[in-house]
Amino acid sequence: MSIRLQDVTYIYMSKTPYEKAAIKKIDLEIKQGEFVGIIGHTGSGKSTLVQHLNGLLKPSSGMVHIDGQNIHEKGETARNAKRSVGMVFQYPEHQLFEESVYEDIAFGPRNLGVKEEEVETRVKKALDFVGLDFEKFAKRTPFQLSGGQMRRVAIAGVVALDPKYLVLDEPSAGLDPRGRDEIFGQIMKLHQATGITVVLVSHNMEDVARMANRLIVMNKGEILLDGKPKDIFCNHQAQLKEAGVDVPPLTLLMNQFKQRGLEIDSAVVDIATAAQNVYKAVRRS
């Protein structure tokens, strides 16, 4: 069970003077149950890449398979395969359109032909997942909610589709730190509870480092690095720099400790552990 990209190239404005290959010969397999972070500089091809994961873009060459099904074939099975991938775009709150929060979230499942009782269960579950109280919010218009709340309603709309693969493009942009922690906390919880596959595109290195168990770094339309976040942040800093990607601030801080001669295990992604490592190292010295 996986999403598999084979030799995928996508060219924008093909056969014009503006022709540009956004991604080049990408080979990638995202297995079920993984939590994959994708980072890269603006224009590195991240968004183009994720739009191939559910067939929003058709490769100029190469193939995309979801659970073994070529998604660019015609027919019901290919359509269902594409539907197993839920996509949360950047600023998803701009896509809210219904009169009430309930209706907005129910739109997707209804479109899939889900029965009305089941729709209600799904809306409740989805609202619960994003941490909004059903009684309080279901009837309200989505347009007078705060930015963070709108974002959550939009994400709930995708969760209600009950996808096997969840792709999120910068879900925390513009949210305050608490809102960001809540959204990420809930994504993590969903991932752990249901084993849903998550693909997270983000500029926030710390969050990616903390949550993803696999990290893909894009540069100039190609996959530059693919591996464990800790390993990438600690051992490939030169390449990250080349890709115009920031190393997480914590890693930078740990580097500085090392430069001052402190012998520490710097391969950490949370401040609490890092502080303990430094504490131990100082006591030893």
Add this chain to the structure above:
Amino acid sequence: MGEFITVKDMCHTYLAHEGEEVQALDHINIAIGKGEFVAIIGTNGSGKSTLAKHLNALLIPSSGQCLIDGMDTKEQENVWKIRQSVGMVFQNPDNQIVATLVEEDVAFGPENLGVAPKEIRNRVTEALKDVGMEDYRQHSPHLLSGGQKQRVAIAGVLAMRSNCLVLDEPTAMLDPQGRQEVLSTVLRLHREQNITVVYITHFMEEAVAADRVIVMEQGKVVMEGVPKTIFSQVNRLKELGLDVPVAAEFAYRLRQLTMKIPEDIITDTELVVAVCP
């Protein structure tokens, strides 16, 4: 340092759905000096953006007063002068670009003010130079990166000869490099041209660069001071749902582990020196 922005006991009430009143700003008192760089932080819905909109008379106080360079935003005849001296830059770069060429976009403001064409040309050249975008004069704005678009927006404000920049989360939609471009441009303008800056952000590493930080919560100013005093209060900020710079939190954790680390550490260098003297 004379006061440039004076907010006295200001309230702002929105009419929400079903006639319900929402108090977005609740008896705010703020004074910002000429040439000061003030960062405003706070959670979503704390009233930051509402406050920003008062600073160039996009909103008028429900009660209390907002004075810009001594001019009351309530007086209709002041509005144009206020908007000329306070320029706004918003979060989404795509929502504030109006022209099809970078230079035309920057010229839009001064054109509207009735500045003579020759003078406009000078101002555009100067403003684009100030934000490091002079090479993009003839480019089409929609092909620029987010950071570049925001710098063009800042140039548009400069071309109006505004002496105060109000930026409402200007980097929220940008990648790390774009964020760096915008912040360093603003810092440079502040330093070199003594421009007053009000900078709203969720990124604490940006707020650390300010002269002073104002923290808002539920329409009120709850903390105010230099970055050092604000960001060393790790617990308080966390309660408010805000971040602290990595170094500040790291120092806080080390103190909890009974290490003796000074209370006012907010940068990496300070922390490293304190730990390994």
